Amino acid sequence: MGAGTGASETALSPDEARTAARAWLSDHWAGVDDENWRRALVTSGWAAPTWPVGRYGRGLSRPSARAAAAEFDAAGAPGACVETAPFHDNPWMYLLGNTLLAHGGQAVCDRYLPRLLTGSLTHGCLLYSEPGAGSDLASLQTRAELVGEGEYLVNGQKIWTTGGQEAQFGLLLARTDWDAPKHAGLTFFVIDMDSPGIEIRPIRQITGDAEFNEVFLTDVPVPADAVIGAPGEGWRVLQVALAAERAGMGAAARGRAEGKAAAGTSDLAVLRAVADDLVEAARAAGRLNDTVVRDELVKILSWRLTNTWTGDRAAAEIRRGPSSLASLGKLAASRVLHAGTDFAYRMQGRASLVYDVDDPLAYPVDRALMFAFINSIGGGSDQIQRNIIGERVLGLPKGYEPDRGVPFRDVRKGSATRPVSQEKRP
Incomplete structure (x- = not known):
């Protein structure tokens, strides 16, 4: 499966992209979602139309790709425009896909990108x-x-x-x-x-x-x-993958607002989607009319909305290259997640004191409270994000680096590995 397929269609307007998609579907969609159909999507560039021509794409803008996707949806034809899905739906489309598009040679792109786009490479x-x-x-x-x-x-x-x-x-x-x-x-x-x-x-x-x-x-x-x-050049390549990871982890704190907005619902519906889990927690505790609770609810809601806007800015920058705004969104996401899960935990009162997997109401809240720490550590800790923001966003001077410019062989370092435990962990 070669990568040099597809014609350059960068300048297609949304209406032109819709027409092109409709014509292609008329010639190729027979109502059967099988291996041949997925392969046809990949080689034609319709599986990832925003990707570059020569890298399994058609060079379309995102608005034009969304217009084309509507035609595939109307025809009931799956597997098109998969690269425009939200990060949480398919993170590897961003982590692996973006990294390969930015720095991958033809051989490694041909080995992994088609499998990523057909859905055979998922984990x-x-x-x-x-x-x-x-x-x-x-x-x-x-x-x-x-x-x-x-x-x-x-x-x-x-x-x-x-x-x-x-x-x-x-x-x-x-x-x-x-x-x-x-x-x-x-x-x-x-x-x-x-x-x-x-x-x-x-x-x-x-x-x-x-x-x-x-x-x-x-x-x-x-x-x-x-x-x-x-x-x-691994450190330079890593920045693309890290930017995608941090942007995705930042998006996790935005509730369901992004999906609502993408679906074209009203601003009021978006506000409700961002806050509904907190509102339900307060209502279940009988404290929805408590002024202190309502003040905290609004505070967390404002953080969620602000981080959604930061995430939108970061996503726009990432499409043009690495973005330090992803670190800003990820750091904010840590505060948002901890505040939201702590709020729900406190609304449960004494029910939260027992970590019981068999409790259908308390257990998800208790688990979410503890799981929120993953966002403060994974993808670069909160402290690392503050360093990045200080240096790359605010322009503050870098800290002292005693090993700067020193051959790594001569740098003092600890043990590279720890022994493999003989204990068979579950």
Whole structure:
């Protein structure tokens, strides 16, 4: 399946895009959603029409793509315009798709983008953080060594890997040059998670779940053409993936307002959608008319709405390149999530004191309260987001970096890995 398909249609207006979609459907849609139909969508560029021509797209603007999507919906033809779905519907369309579009070579794009667009590639994981490299991610020590010309061998450990146990692929940041400064010696890969040498161990969370993992990599073979960007440019490539992740995590705190607005509902309906969970919590507690409760409700509502607008600005910037506004939205999302879940928790009163999975009312609230901490840690902690905002948004001077410009081989560092536990965790 080649990537050079589709004609350049960047200048098509929404009406012209609608007409083009209708004509294409007339020739190709037979009412059967099968492998051949999905492949036709991908090769024609209709699966992701906003993507560039030559990268499985048609170069359409987002308004034109939405107009075309309406024609596919009217015909009952699935699988078109999947790249315009919200982040939470398919995060890998952004995390993997955006990164490949920005920096991927033809071989790695051809290997992964068609599967992403047809829906056969649905689960991935992020192999960034390590036991000794979390807040200072550039100090990571997972090693990727080129053996011959066509393959790397990867050795190291990653941690806090969400969904690693079910991932089909992983976005991996590894060190390929130990004589370069820490930011300059990194390379970004996309790897198959069924490769030999990968061991995944679950980490039990405060909620009782085990969504995060430790991932041990021992002589894992990775093709040289699985590099995204050039060797040594991994930190620059990473910024695209991080911007998409932070923008997506920021969107999580916006309630359902974004979907309501996209559906063309009224401003009043959007306001109700943003606040309805808090209103219901106060009503169930019999405190909806409590002036103190109503003041707090309005405060959280204003935070949610403001973060929605920040998210819209960040999304617009990300379509043109990396955006530091994503960090602003993610940091605000932490405050919004903690405030909202704490409000619902307090509205339950004594019912929240027992963490009981069999309680259909209290358990979801209790779990949400504890799960909110993921947004303060994952994708870069709140403290890291404040640094980014200070330096890249506000223009404040950078802090002192004692290892700046020093070959990473000479930088003082802790242990690269921790022993694999023999305990069989559930």
